Amino acid sequence: MEGKVRDNKNIETFEESMVVALAGNPNAGKTTLFNALTGLRQKVANYPGVTVERVEGFWKSKSDDVQPRVIDLPGLYSLDATSTDELIARNVLRGQMTGFPRPDVVVVVADASNLERNLYLVTQLTEFDVPVVVALTMLDLAASHGLVIDSGKLQDLMGIPVVPVNVKRKIGLNELREAVLNARSAATAQASTEPRESESIHLSLSDNEGANARIFQRYAFIADVYQQAVSSNDTSDAPAFSEKLDSILTHRFFGLLILVMILLVVFQAIFSWATLPMDLLDAGFGSLGAFVSDALPEGIITDLIVDGVIAGVGGILIFLPQILLLFLFISVLEDSGYMARAAFLLDKLMSRFGLHGKAFLPLMSSFACAIPGIMATRTIENKRDRLATILIAPFMSCSARLPVYALMIAAFFSGKTVLGFVSLGAVLMLAMYALGIGVAIVAGFVFKKTILKSPPPPFVMELPPYRLPNIRTVFQNMLSRSWLFVKRAGTIILLISIVLWGLMYFPRSDSPASSDQDKTASAQLENSYAGALGKTIEPVIKPLGFDWKVGVAIVASFAAREVLVSTLSIIYNVGEDGDEESPTLIKAIRDAKKTDGNPVWTPLSALSLMVFFVLAMQCMSTLAIVRRETNSWGWVAFMFGYMTVLAYAASFLTYQGGKLLGFG
Amino acid sequence: MSESNEQTLADVPAGRSAIVKKVRGGGSVSKRLMEMGIVPGIKIRVVKAAPFGDPIELRVRGYSLALRISEAESVNVSGVMEE
Known part of the structure; x- marks a missing residue:
């Protein structure tokens, strides 16, 4: 310029x-x-x-x-x-x-x-x-x-x-x-x-x-x-109110305690309060799809609209309540002056891993969705620090991974306990979050020591006086940021959904119309381009414990992680309304047999899949945002490459290591 | 630091004030510090340190500013006093 x-x-x-x-x-x-x-x-x-x-x-x-x-x-x-x-x-x-x-x-x-x-x-x-x-x-x-x-x-x-x-x-x-x-x-x-x-x-x-x-x-x-x-006409220079509040909020013990409590409330909101509107949206898109497929004549256009456009765009838009809530909290915390204190409290901890105190907020946001998280890195002034934060943000387990974890846990680990009383499912869920955080810390540290090496960035930050957040500013912030999410994620997801739909829809198998619709759908998938792709990559993913059907689902989930669940539903003949709570899908996964009669899935291969999902870069929208924020395809390719290689390696170690130890 | 015998802002205990003598170094950090109002002659109060000992909170020209110890070390001060 x-x-x-x-x-x-x-x-x-x-x-x-x-x-x-x-x-x-x-x-x-x-x-x-x-x-x-x-x-x-x-x-x-x-x-x-x-x-x-x-x-x-x-x-x-x-x-x-x-x-x-x-x-x-x-x-x-x-x-x-x-x-x-x-x-x-x-x-x-x-x-x-x-x-x-x-x-x-x-x-x-x-x-x-x-x-x-x-x-x-x-x-x-x-x-x-x-x-x-x-x-x-x-x-x-x-x-x-x-x-x-x-x-x-x-x-x-x-x-x-x-x-x-x-x-x-x-x-x-x-x-x-x-x-x-x-x-x-x-x-x-x-x-x-x-x-x-x-x-x-x-x-x-x-x-x-x-x-x-x-x-x-x-x-x-x-x-x-x-x-x-x-x-x-006053000799003291301190706005008494803010300093008094800070004697608690940045207190060496209570300050950290309150920060943790605020985080808990935010997470609670994102993961439980948002469920109701998300379910409503989900049901809404479901009935919209049903309505459209009833209203329009049968044919390719209807299939495209229902299975491609509505299902694809709906899949991303159901996360809107979480995004809105997250941005509401972030706007309130920013406008009140608290966010600067959070960076102040955590800077020492973060700088040990080569990150800036201001990276805290983007990383926290990424637990809901990496897109707003990556957008929030704009407050980090130093370019290399900002890049390091962007590169590790997707390791935070986002809400799109939840359906995948939930399905695998429900199918293979439910009802089991550790030490007699702790639910194994909860432990595994926590372990997946911890794995993501752990890898993020190590990766951030490595980046800052190697490709993004730079002297420690200045941390010269104003701690603004506390004030009551301005409602209008907060809402305007929340809405304009969320709108960017809808606009950007919506366009790319729409495109990918259509492509994906085409790969699963073509070429049409000309098998005679069967009375069993689900079986027809399954045969269609096997003969489609997506099916062929799944079979092509089968040798590569076999060491991870997956067959070609899982391969199709994994390829599809590179567009968006939660697509795995709906793709598996199609593959295992349970119809398209299968979700992670659906007992038929769980049963189908448990019962799936290889040609030799052995089960396709074992608890070990389920764990391997979960590990893969923690680390792999399976989100087109995130890649699109990274392209926008870094203004470079090079960083997009690097991010996709290093995350996917890490995911493959970790999944390989999990499956093969587990087999050596006698599991699965 | 070559001028370690000099007292710096990092040496001022919490709750005390000092007068800035000089902002050392020529990089973007010293420029940023000066832009934020830390210039020779100004009085600064150290409010507190963050839970892990770093960064520290300062009070300068009627507002609160946080900086890392490593940055505070590039500010030479004199006349440490009780508030």
């Missing part, structure tokens, strides 16, 4: 309209102000080539017809481009973002209760030769800390408009608009004669001493302004 010029088309398109960029430190109230200015009609997309979210809207007003286009820049502490967010913001401000006009005015949101550090970004922005207007927020919070801020004096000393704003009480919004419009007309009057770009800032970047000296100068200027414009 660096160095690119705007093409002519963009200049024409945007010449008449006015563009306002909204900048500000994280937690300064930028999102709240943006929502107040633009209302509900917002557009969320990504900046070209990177996955920094780009939110924009139009700033309408009853008083005039001007509708400035407002771009909400990522939260920033500075513009020196050490993180992707800062690089994006800097490029937008300099008009170097492809497809973006240079902003006419920058509104910088400054938190009055944390004024000195917030003014740092303001001073930096004023060096960019774009008109700057300061929106001063959180004045009531500053007042409660005993700070009295003279915004008029601040305006005079800074030499730019400063408008006190309170969104909740609707104070200052009209004044802000007026200041922005004025700033623009003043700038256009001046612009024709002067060159716009000032090169001084990035020239000094190459020279560290010079850069640090500039930072020092800016803070010296700020300290001077602060002293004149702010008076304090």
Whole structure:
């Protein structure tokens, strides 16, 4: 993006309209102000080539017809481009973002209760030769800390408009608009004669001493302004509330205990509260399929819609309740200020494995689904740290693996106990989660020592004051992130489902219509391309304890893991409504015999399958997201390769080792 | 560290304050620290250490900032005092 010029088309398109960029430190109230200015009609997309979210809207007003286009820049502490967010913001401000006009005015949101550090970004922005207007927020919070801020004096000393704003009480919004419009007309009057770009800032970047000296100068200027414009009638500098709360929440013992309890609640919600809506969705897609197949004439198109589109897309959409709940919790924890504390508590532990404290949240999210987890790695500034986290996130046992574990446990390990009272099923379930975590830790450690070697990344992180989460911000966050999941996962899953359906549907076997529909379906599968594929790979998967039928199911489950269960149902003649609780499927798996009369499945081969599913990269949507987030097919191929090789090796060791020890 | 005889932010016990003398090193870490307001002359209070001893929480310019011990070691301080 660096160095690119705007093409002519963009200049024409945007010449008449006015563009306002909204900048500000994280937690300064930028999102709240943006929502107040633009209302509900917002557009969320990504900046070209990177996955920094780009939110924009139009700033309408009853008083005039001007509708400035407002771009909400990522939260920033500075513009020196050490993180992707800062690089994006800097490029937008300099008009170097492809497809973006240079902003006419920058509104910088400054938190009055944390004024000195917030003014740092303001001073930096004023060096960019774009008109700057300061929106001063959180004045009531500053007042409660005993700070009295003279915004008029601040305006005079800074030499730019400063408008006190309170969104909740609707104070200052009209004044802000007026200041922005004025700033623009003043700038256009001046612009024709002067060159716009000032090169001084990035020239000094190459020279560290010079850069640090500039930072020092800016803070010296700020300290001077602060002293004149702010008076304090309180000598303590701590917002008592947050520090008191932290005496428990980041306490060396209670802090960790509370963190564990919060995690338990989140997991409880994802795995049990979400069950009801998930079952409803599942049943809903089931009856939709039944309705469509009744309503449409029999034939290939109906089969495609019912077995390909509805079953495939439904299979991924039933996870939506879990995704929504997870994002609800994450948004609340983020907006309240707790998430930074979680990273603070766990950084030491995580850094032992070469991970950043901020990797905690993405990895936790991945227990629900690796897609939101990988999307959440965006908060990690260092590229290599971020990649390491992305590469190990899919080892966390996601909800799509649950049906597979559940089926295998129900078929071969139910009713058995360890030590006389602990259910073997529960132990195995826990062991699968532990295996994933263990492998993730080792893999992360290895990556950070080898291909992703880098000096330990800085951990310079603000612990923002606690506050009540803003309901609107939380819901908007939850919905926009979930929508991205639906959109991305939905498109790729749809495509794969159709392909998979085709592989199982063609070529049509011309066997005479049998009275037993399930048997016909089974014969069809055996003769289909998918069946041929299963037989081709049989020699490869035999050492793992699987035959060609399991091979078909495994190949199919590379699209999405939970597909294994429905594919096995088709293969074993139990019809397509087989699910992991279905006694017929369980019975069919237990009773399946090889040609020599021995059972196809043994507890050992079931365990081998579970181990394979813990480690293998069987999720098209995840690979698609990794492609988007890393912007590279190379990392996608690497991830798929190393995970699948690991899965094969572990499954091989499980099966062959087990046989040597006399099991199975 | 070559200047280990100097007192650094990492040496300041929890609950005490100190004045920043110098932010050492020329990398992105020192720049980030300075951008966040840790510049010579400013007073910093060390609030506490995280459960495993690292990172530490600071109070500077009226807000809370967390950094690792290794980063705190690049900040030279003087005049450690009781709050």
